[in-house]
Amino acid sequence: MAAESVPVRCPACRRDHTYTAPTYPCPCGAPLCLPVLRGGHPVEVRYRSWDESWVRLRCSGCGRTDEWPRPELGCSCGALIRLPVDDGAAGEPGPLHSPGGSAPAPAGTVPPPTTSRPPFRPVTIRTGRDALTAAAQYLKWLGFADVRLAGDRSANGIDLRGRGLVAQVDPSTQPTAVRDVECLWLNCANEDALGAFFSLAGYSQEGRLRADQLGVPLFVMDLTGTPQPVNPAADALIQSGPAEPGTA
Template identity: 55%
Template sequence: MESLPVRCPVCRRDHMYATPAYPCPCGAPTTTPLLRGAPVTRITHRTWTDDWVTARCRACGRHDQWPQPELCCPCGAVLRIPVRPVAAPGRAPGTASRPVRPSHIPLPRTAAAPRPGFRPLTIRTAQDAVGAAALYLKWLGYREVVQPAGRPSSRIDLRAAGLIAQVDSTTRPTALRDVECLWLNALSASVSGVFFSLAGYAPDARQRADGLVIPLFVMDLTGTPQPVNGPAEELVSPGA
């Protein structure tokens, strides 16, 4: 695993970034090559081309598209980590290819249909919201759903086998930054991420979640989560 010292250009805080390893279809771990000495940049506008980079598996030589390395600073800035360019097969160095959405980062497997009816937990406090989300994940078929002791700096509220979840119980719509931070934490842990919100999502947060294939749910005070994007509908649908 390659690591790189990173200084946030916004708050000047120092971090140590470790690039995550992704499983190549051949089974070998693959990492994106970091470009040492190049400055990190704050992400203020996203495009599909900028969000994926080409990496080469050292075991089989396969070239594939993987997420652009990013770091979410506690100050709120999302930083893009520079990588060494890798030419795609059959292309000269420096020639760009159009990224395609990887098909090897699947949504987690859920319980087989049919499911019994979901029994919600009435939400009166922020802790109730987390409890309702935990019950819903268990209903979907996730195993070992637990709440970390004390909310960590990553703001992850729930963990399960192959999954992390964040629950926003504030009265404001969930922001783009919160969705992106969940995505980065999920990538670092090689698991999937799911978001629950009481007040819904900002338009750019919903759009970003669709591109990152992050299921979004909205909960009302009865404690019944409702899917609000395609990945969430797929997660809930029988046989998903």
């Protein structure tokens, strides 16, 4: 069954979006499409609960039931939106086709913004450590070298370091606050490095506005481990990658 695009209105800012549910590969090999409930009411995720972030679906090809991340969408206003799903529906096996007739990217990949990058393969997030791993993998995909866990997080809040890069990851259930955004910006200024912030629950309105003022790239991640840019600085970072050529 093909993944359908559905209209989504952000409950926080009322912006309209078009959302296409991700497709996951069942262990039997059949593609399983998350059944987004057309006409349902999306909600803003203010406090993330791990139990509420997963949905159990049955593959109609083999009958296997597994847990999959509920569909979520990051709005440009900084809100993280969770879409309603038909929990009783089963994924249907079969070939996938995009509206234009060409095959989409394989399940679990994100089309690269430029032809020089291979498809990004996300890391499914089930724990806070998975969120760090997903962000690190994404930064490596963008071309940053030597991305690793920082050993001094308790001192300055930095979670990841790379060559000319510092990054912070917020896996909490509350929107990231303005203070955390400012902390990352100060670390970037002190170390003359590029920065990136990754959040699972989105950002407070104050944090989003402050990031735009300071030029801090903000990303939101859903539980598939796929970061999405939510401000112009993040879009620019995706296009530019590392500041210096040859650091990938």
